[in-house]
Amino acid sequence: MSKTIEVRNPRTGKFDYVIIPPPPKLLAQQCGRLRRAQKSWLSLGVEGRIEALQQWKSAIISGRDKLTEALVNDTGRLSITILEIDSFLSTIDRWCKLAPELLQESAKETAIPFIELQQTLVPYPLVGVISPWNFPLLLSTIDTIPALLAGCAVIVKPSEIAPRFVAPLLAAVNTVPKLRDVLSFVEGAGETGAALLEYVDFICFTGSVATGRKVAEVAARRFIPACLELGGKDPAIVLQSANLDLASSAILWGSVVNTGQSCLSIERIYVAESIFEQFIAQLVTKARRLKLAYPTLESGEIGPIIAERQAAIISDHLLDAQEKGAVIHCGGEVEEHGGGWWCFPTVMTQVDHSMKVMTEETFGPIMPVMSFSSVEEAVSLANDSVYGLSAAVFAGLEGDALLVARQVDAGAISINDAALTSVLHEGEKNSFRFSGLGASRMGASGLRRFLRSKAFLVKTKLVGDPWWFEG
Numbered sequence: 001m002s003k004t005i006e007v008r009n010p011r012t013g014k015f016d017y018v019i020i021p022p023p024p025k026l027l028a029q030q031c032g033r034l035r036r037a038q039k040s041w042l043s044l045g046v047e048g049r050i051e052a053l054q055q056w057k058s059a060i061i062s063g064r065d066k067l068t069e070a071l072v073n074d075t076g077r078l079s080i081t082i083l084e085i086d087s088f089l090s091t092i093d094r095w096c097k098l099a100p101e102l103l104q105e106s107a108k109e110t111a112i113p114f115i116e117l118q119q120t121l122v123p124y125p126l127v128g129v130i131s132p133w134n135f136p137l138l139l140s141t142i143d144t145i146p147a148l149l150a151g152c153a154v155i156v157k158p159s160e161i162a163p164r165f166v167a168p169l170l171a172a173v174n175t176v177p178k179l180r181d182v183l184s185f186v187e188g189a190g191e192t193g194a195a196l197l198e199y200v201d202f203i204c205f206t207g208s209v210a211t212g213r214k215v216a217e218v219a220a221r222r223f224i225p226a227c228l229e230l231g232g233k234d235p236a237i238v239l240q241s242a243n244l245d246l247a248s249s250a251i252l253w254g255s256v257v258n259t260g261q262s263c264l265s266i267e268r269i270y271v272a273e274s275i276f277e278q279f280i281a282q283l284v285t286k287a288r289r290l291k292l293a294y295p296t297l298e299s300g301e302i303g304p305i306i307a308e309r310q311a312a313i314i315s316d317h318l319l320d321a322q323e324k325g326a327v328i329h330c331g332g333e334v335e336e337h338g339g340g341w342w343c344f345p346t347v348m349t350q351v352d353h354s355m356k357v358m359t360e361e362t363f364g365p366i367m368p369v370m371s372f373s374s375v376e377e378a379v380s381l382a383n384d385s386v387y388g389l390s391a392a393v394f395a396g397l398e399g400d401a402l403l404v405a406r407q408v409d410a411g412a413i414s415i416n417d418a419a420l421t422s423v424l425h426e427g428e429k430n431s432f433r434f435s436g437l438g439a440s441r442m443g444a445s446g447l448r449r450f451l452r453s454k455a456f457l458v459k460t461k462l463v464g465d466p467w468w469f470e471g
Contacts, residue, residue: 013339254418388432
């Protein structure tokens with residue numbers, strides 16, 4: 001029998017929920033059932049699959065209160081939970097709108113007059129999704145929805161740190177018979193995720209670089225595709241011509257939204273020397289206005305640190321920076337309130353790349369700020385990282401910002417804004433360096449990656465080919 005896993009409430013610190021991972025044999029049977037049902041799902045056609053997903057959406061809306069309650073218990077925050085659910089629902093609509101065109105087959109003439117090329121698309125039968133705890137609903141479904149529309153069956157293994165949302169989500173799935181046969185969620189920790197890798201045909205993983213490397217190694221051994229979105233240490237560059245009010249507001253949001261618990265968070269900031277003091281003054285003033293969402297969910301904007309182990313990492317980074325000479329302007333420590341771990345938005349100066357807070361993923365509401373004397377230095381500092389997920393550049397003239405942005409090694413760069421890929425999923429982007437591997441989960445690629453192209457080379461006239469042997 002599988003060992004139960006106790007789940008901690010991030011607001012109270014109490015272990016008030018239990019999940020039971022499936023034994024390996026049961027997981028194998030579950031994957032087999034999904035794989036068998038996939039053929040019927042594919043035969044529905046794209047319109048039939050769209051109808052099923054819209055029925056799921058309606059069921060989610062009907063049970064939204066229960067889903068909200070579960071996500072609040074998972075994450076300890078309310079306003080971001082509301083946005084997360086809204087984003088999830090709009091993602092269903094967006095992919096349902098795009099899918100018919102993206103899944104169209106085609107036929108055309110070729111360079112050889114009597115040969116026609118017909119193209120079709122074949123989905124991978126079973127897609128596995130392993131998702132993290134920071135946005136439990138959104139990141140468990142961002143790959144799931146396009147995979148389902150592509151005609152795949154999907155099995156999701158969410159984080160054991162935030163699994164409560166699964167029950168109300170599955171309750172909605174179970175109201176749609178055609179969908180419940182091809183979409184399943186499995187609860188468990190790393191061992192369950194590792195076991196899942198042995199049964200799927202395609203894996204999507206969002207999480208740490210260390211675990212992502214292990215996933216990639218298994219995928220390579222099994223010869224299956226892997227799409228990995230891993231860590232980030234996103235830089236922001238603020239040029240002399242930037243609008244400081246706009247830049248400081250955008251960077252504050254991009255750094256501390258969801259308490260900084262996002263791979264798309266701004267985690268290091270580089271500001272031109274001539275405007276450095278003005279920028280710091282504005283950033284600190286704005287950061288001090290934000291309050292903790294404690295003792296109630298509505299008390300402030302900053303929720304608790306969801307994962308207890310992350311609280312230890314944030315504390316370590318803060319201590320390391322201070323011991324090496326960093327100056328704290330506001331915030332600066334992880335606090336315990338009501339059993340949960342909290343951290344006020346923290347602005348730091350006198351930082352450099354010898355500090356963990358400038359080189360390792362912090363995943364907290366921490367804003368370390370360095371000055372630069374030239375654009376070349378700013379770009380060099382921004383690129384001095386093992387990561388390359390996202391970035392931001394601020395300048396008065398769009399041309400100046402784009403010129404700098406083209407030199408930054410990252411997959412998505414917001415211009416005069418921050419963390420835009422958290423709200424805008426239209427542009428394809430690839431992760432640079434250790435921030436990930438595989439096709440983009442955004443743009444058209446977000447759906448097409450789940451399909452293999454198949455070509456039919458059709459002879460339209462029963463004639464011999466000029467390159468055949470004579471006679």
